[in-house]
Amino acid sequence: MADHPLLALQGVTKTYGTGDAQMHALAGINLSINPGEFVAVMGPSGSGKSTCMNILGCLDTPSGGEYRFQGVNVGGLTRNQRALLRRHYIGFVFQGFNLLNRTTALENVELPLIYRGMDTATRHRLAKAALDAVGLASRESHTPGELSGGQQQRVAIARAIVTEPALLLADEPTGNLDSKRSIEIMELLTAINRDQGITVVMVTHEPDMADYAKRIISFKDGLIESDRKLGD
Amino acid sequence: MLGNAFLLAFRALRRNAMRSVLTMLGIIIGVAAVIVVVTLGSGATRQVSQQVASLGSNLLMVSVGKRMGPGQVSGAEAFKLADAEALANDVYGLAAVAPVASGSTTAIYANENWSTNVSGTTDAFFSVSNQPVAEGRLFTASEARLGTAVCVIGQTVAAKLFGLQNPLNNRIRLQKLSCEVIGVLKAKGQSTMGTDQDDLVVVPLRTYQRRIAGNQDVNLIKISVQDGQDTEKVKHEIEGILRVRRHLANTEENNFNVMDMKEIAAMLSSTTQTMTGMLSAVGAVSLLVGGIGIMNIMLVSVTERTREIGIRLAIGALENEVLLQFLVEAVVLSSFGGLIGILLALGAAWGLSGLMQVPFVFQGGIVLTAFLFSAAVGVIFGYFPARKAARLDPIEALRHE
Numbered sequence: 001m002a003d004h005p006l007l008a009l010q011g012v013t014k015t016y017g018t019g020d021a022q023m024h025a026l027a028g029i030n031l032s033i034n035p036g037e038f039v040a041v042m043g044p045s046g047s048g049k050s051t052c053m054n055i056l057g058c059l060d061t062p063s064g065g066e067y068r069f070q071g072v073n074v075g076g077l078t079r080n081q082r083a084l085l086r087r088h089y090i091g092f093v094f095q096g097f098n099l100l101n102r103t104t105a106l107e108n109v110e111l112p113l114i115y116r117g118m119d120t121a122t123r124h125r126l127a128k129a130a131l132d133a134v135g136l137a138s139r140e141s142h143t144p145g146e147l148s149g150g151q152q153q154r155v156a157i158a159r160a161i162v163t164e165p166a167l168l169l170a171d172e173p174t175g176n177l178d179s180k181r182s183i184e185i186m187e188l189l190t191a192i193n194r195d196q197g198i199t200v201v202m203v204t205h206e207p208d209m210a211d212y213a214k215r216i217i218s219f220k221d222g223l224i225e226s227d228r229k230l231g232d
Numbered sequence: 233m234l235g236n237a238f239l240l241a242f243r244a245l246r247r248n249a250m251r252s253v254l255t256m257l258g259i260i261i262g263v264a265a266v267i268v269v270v271t272l273g274s275g276a277t278r279q280v281s282q283q284v285a286s287l288g289s290n291l292l293m294v295s296v297g298k299r300m301g302p303g304q305v306s307g308a309e310a311f312k313l314a315d316a317e318a319l320a321n322d323v324y325g326l327a328a329v330a331p332v333a334s335g336s337t338t339a340i341y342a343n344e345n346w347s348t349n350v351s352g353t354t355d356a357f358f359s360v361s362n363q364p365v366a367e368g369r370l371f372t373a374s375e376a377r378l379g380t381a382v383c384v385i386g387q388t389v390a391a392k393l394f395g396l397q398n399p400l401n402n403r404i405r406l407q408k409l410s411c412e413v414i415g416v417l418k419a420k421g422q423s424t425m426g427t428d429q430d431d432l433v434v435v436p437l438r439t440y441q442r443r444i445a446g447n448q449d450v451n452l453i454k455i456s457v458q459d460g461q462d463t464e465k466v467k468h469e470i471e472g473i474l475r476v477r478r479h480l481a482n483t484e485e486n487n488f489n490v491m492d493m494k495e496i497a498a499m500l501s502s503t504t505q506t507m508t509g510m511l512s513a514v515g516a517v518s519l520l521v522g523g524i525g526i527m528n529i530m531l532v533s534v535t536e537r538t539r540e541i542g543i544r545l546a547i548g549a550l551e552n553e554v555l556l557q558f559l560v561e562a563v564v565l566s567s568f569g570g571l572i573g574i575l576l577a578l579g580a581a582w583g584l585s586g587l588m589q590v591p592f593v594f595q596g597g598i599v600l601t602a603f604l605f606s607a608a609v610g611v612i613f614g615y616f617p618a619r620k621a622a623r624l625d626p627i628e629a630l631r632h633e
Contacts, residue, residue, distance in 0.1 A: 059546060059626050080550050087548020098543050098630065102247040112547045114236055159547070 004071045005032040006166060006199050007056060011065035014051050014222075025051040027222035028065065033201065035166070038193045040210035041203045043219030049203055050171070052219065056201060057090055057169045058082040070166065087115055091160030091198075095172040097152040099144045105131060105155045106140040112163050130162035131155070134188060150181035154188065161192055168192065170202040174209055186212040233553065234560075241560035248533075255529045256569035258522030259609065263573030263602045264580065266515035270598045271581035273508025275590035277501055282591075283423065284497040290327075290457035291360065291493040292467060294319075294474070298487055308487035310449035313437065315477055319453065323469045325461035330357040331450040333440050339389060339433055340405040346392040350406055350433045352440020353454075358384075358417075360456045368400045368415035371436055379438030384415040386430035404433075409443040411435060422589065463492055519602075523566070523609035530562050530617035541621050542629025555622035562614020563607055570606025574599055 014026040026048045033039055043049045054060040055067055058074055059082075067074045069085065077085065086092075091112075099108045109127040118126070131140050134154040144152050153173060160168055170189065174182035190212050193200045202213065210216050211230070218225045245252045297308045316331035334351040351357070354376045358364065371382050383404065390399050399413045420429040441448055457466050467490050474488055534541070544554055578594075585592040 054627055057546070080552075083545065083548050083550050085548075086546065090548075092546050094630065098539065100247070100540055100543065103243065107243065111544070114239060115544075115547065115549050115553065117233075117236065 004068070006035045006037075006070060007031070007033040007201075008068045009052075009055075009062075009065065010068075012052075012055065012062040012067055013064040014048075014055065014060070015063045024222050026055075026062070029222075029224060031217070031224065031227075033199065035199055036193070036197050037199050037201075037215060038190065038213045039199075039201045039215045039217060040213035041201065041217050041219065042205070042207075042210055043225070047219035048222040049219040053169060053171055053201070053203055056167075057092060058085050087112065088163070089166045091163060091165040091168045093153070093156050093160050093168065093170040093173045095175040097144070097149070097156045097176070099152055099155055099159075101144050104141050104143055105136060105147070105158075108144070108155055109158045109162050112159060116163065126162055127158075130158040133161070133192075134158045148181075149177050150184060153177065153181075153185055157185070157188060157192070161196070161198065164196070164198075166199060168198050168200045170200065172203050172205065174204065174206065179208075182206075182209060233556065237553065237556040237560045238564075240557045241564055244537075244557070244561055245564060251529065251533075252565060255526055255565050256572065258525035259519065259566050259569030259606050260522075260573040260576065262515060262519030262522040263570045263606050264577040265518055266512055266602050267574060267577035267595075267598055268581045268584065269508060269511040269515050271577070271593060271595055272584060272588065272590060273504065273511070274593045274595055275581075275585050276504045276588075277508070278593055279590045280497060280501040280504055284494065284501070290459070290461070290463050292455040292457060292463065292470070293491045293493060294453040294455065294470060295489050295491070296451055296487075297489065298485060309478070310451055311453060311488075312448055313450055315474065316450060316453050318477060319455065319470055319473060322473055323466060325458050325466055327456040327458045328356040328360045330354055330360045330454045331437060332357065332452040332454060333437060333445055333450050334452070335445065337406050337433075337444065339385075339393060341393040341399075341402060344393045344395075346389060348386075348389050348392075348431050348433055350435060350440065350444065352435050352437040352444070354437055357434060357454065360454045363417050363420060365415045366418040367398075368413070370415050371434075376436040376438065379436050379442055381409060381411040381439060381443075382414045382436070383411040384417060384434045385413055386417050386432045387419045388428055388431040389433055390416050406433065406435070407444050409435070409439065411439070463494070467492060519605065519609065522569070522606075523613045526562055526566055526610060527613035527617060530558065530614055531620070533561075534558070534617045534621045537621075538624065538629045538632040541624050542626050542632065545624065545626035546630060551622045555618045558618030558621045559611065559614050562618065563610035566610030566614070567603065567607040570603045573606070574603060 009029045009031040012026055012029045013024065016023045016025060029052060041049045041053065051060070055062055058069065061075050069089070074082065074085070100111070106124070106127050109130050110123050113123045113126060128137070128140060131137055134157050136151060136154050136158065139147060139151060144155070147155065173189070174185050177185065186209055189200055189202065192198050204210050213230065215227070215229045217227045296310050311331065313331055316329050320326060320329040330353050332351050332353045334349055336347060337350045338345050338347045339350070355371060355373045358370050365384065370384055375382060385399060393399065393404060394402070399416060401412060403410050403412050417430070423429050437450070455470070457463050470490055471486060475486065478487065480487065541554060582592050
């Protein structure tokens with residue numbers, strides 16, 4: 001694993017539409033992220049950062065160029081192979097939490113483990129441990145409707161890390177939260193990155209939140225405008 | 233993988249419990265309708281065939297008048313006792329011939345009175361119409377000839393006039409005739425037409441003609457044909473003899489009618505079967521509508537749960553796993569609905585068969601068919617929505633509001 005970076009984008013482009021209506025969401029990106037990094041992705045809307053996140057998360061494939069995840073060329077994988085890659089290596093945290101409603105926190109966290117085909121006892125143990133790690137041990141039987149926004153995002157984070165992924169992709173995780181909750185979530189992500197060594201790539205609009213990361217990449221017009229490491 | 237699909241499907245159904253129940257309702261009603269109709273229909277068919285057996289073997293009914301249509305006759309001269317005797321003597325292959333003169337009369341005992349059908353006939357009547365005695369005795373041939381004042385009554389008349397009392401050796405009054413009850417007939421139940429066959433009083437023909445009717449008429453001749461005889465042939469012979477006796481010219485139509493009870497019974501049972509078939513078809517249509525209801529709900533559900541499907545796909549669910557989950561949801565709804573429908577139907581059919589006085593006939597075949605059909609409905613109508621769900625693009629699905 002040390003031989004190559006976790007993620008490597010080489011001349012990646014993404015085009016939508018055809019003919020005159022053609023639009024270049026990504027105009028040729030070179031980017032490489034190593035295991036254990038905490039990266040913040042910034043940029044105005046339409047700058048291509050969301051498209052880039054979708055490609056990094058293997059939800060989408062590049063139109064041109066090459067994306068390698070742990071050395072594997074994702075562009076050459078089928079839809080199902082990409083699903084398996086996500087199942088085993090990637091965790092997602094969304095701005096809108098995206099929990100299953102009317103479903104308890106425990107069952108929400110269990111969901112990725114069910115797809116991994118784990119037995120009930122292991123599933124319960126791991127899900128409880130993950131909820132404990134995000135500080136919601138006492139809320140496992142609560143449904144999203146009974147939890148605050150900050151708590152819901154913690155459940156979502158627990159769901160993302162319960163599989164111990166190599167990469168955690170967070171798409172504006174604090175976008176729907178007030179500043180106090182935002183700080184709590186950022187501290188949680190920092191701890192996950194530091195203690196479990198999970199690589200975190202996070203999109204954010206807020207410079208305050210980006211400051212928690214160790215590296216900030218700014219997008220503009222489908223290209224990387226700046227890429228700077230923050231000294232610790 | 234299937235185990236996971238069931239786990240996920242059950243969790244999803246539980247999340248929308250109310251909708252799940254409403255979706256099942258269509259299937260429940262469809263399955264229940266089919267099973268109730270078929271169960272009651274086969275009960276009715278069995279009842280008809282039992283009644284055919286109880287009619288007595290190879291019964292022919294010779295009645296006065298031309299058949300104008302179902303149940304209608306035009307007026308014509310009545311038979312006489314001599315006609316019946318002529319048939320008994322001249323037609324080969326008859327087991328018994330019973331001339332019957334009957335009318336509606338009020339029977340009176342003490343303070344009780346009951347309007348019933350009184351038949352004057354010979355002792356042959358009991359064997360022809362297959363009505364053995366339950367208590368007491370039947371009247372004899374000599375009593376019939378002499379016209380003594382005795383009578384045999386049906387169970388209904390016994391109950392209405394005597395209640396719990398023993399009717400034997402008591403005298404009841406029929407108009408001006410006072411007669412002694414010498415026997416009570418065995419219960420026979422309802423006829424195929426729905427009339428009570430136990431609501432009758434039987435007196436000797438001569439007694440009836442002299443003391444009640446005041447004429448020598450015979451309205452009906454009941455004939456039982458010997459086993460193994462061709463009833464069609466016997467019927468023709470009877471018609472020939474009666475035409476001569478009633479002086480009908482070759483150009484004239486019969487002014488009497490010979491009915492073969494077996495034909496009527498067969499007709500009734502085929503009518504019952506046709507009705508059952510038609511009602512089952514209606515039930516099957518409602519089952520189909522239930523299936524379309526499931527498809528409808530599943531399609532709505534896929535649209536409504538687009539985001540949820542997006543989440544599943546994003547965290548690594550395979551296309552097939554999503555397909556299977558939605559398919560299992562549909563099949564669970566339809567087959568569970570089928571199961572509830574079967575239980576409801578068996579209860580309803582049992583209750584209704586008691587109410588309608590038809591035997592309850594458990595039809596294992598139709599129950600199994602209905603269950604398999606409902607499960608199949610789930611697979612067929614669930615597949616399209618399930619495929620739609622599985623083929624969603626996770627990015628689009630997650631963006632869905």
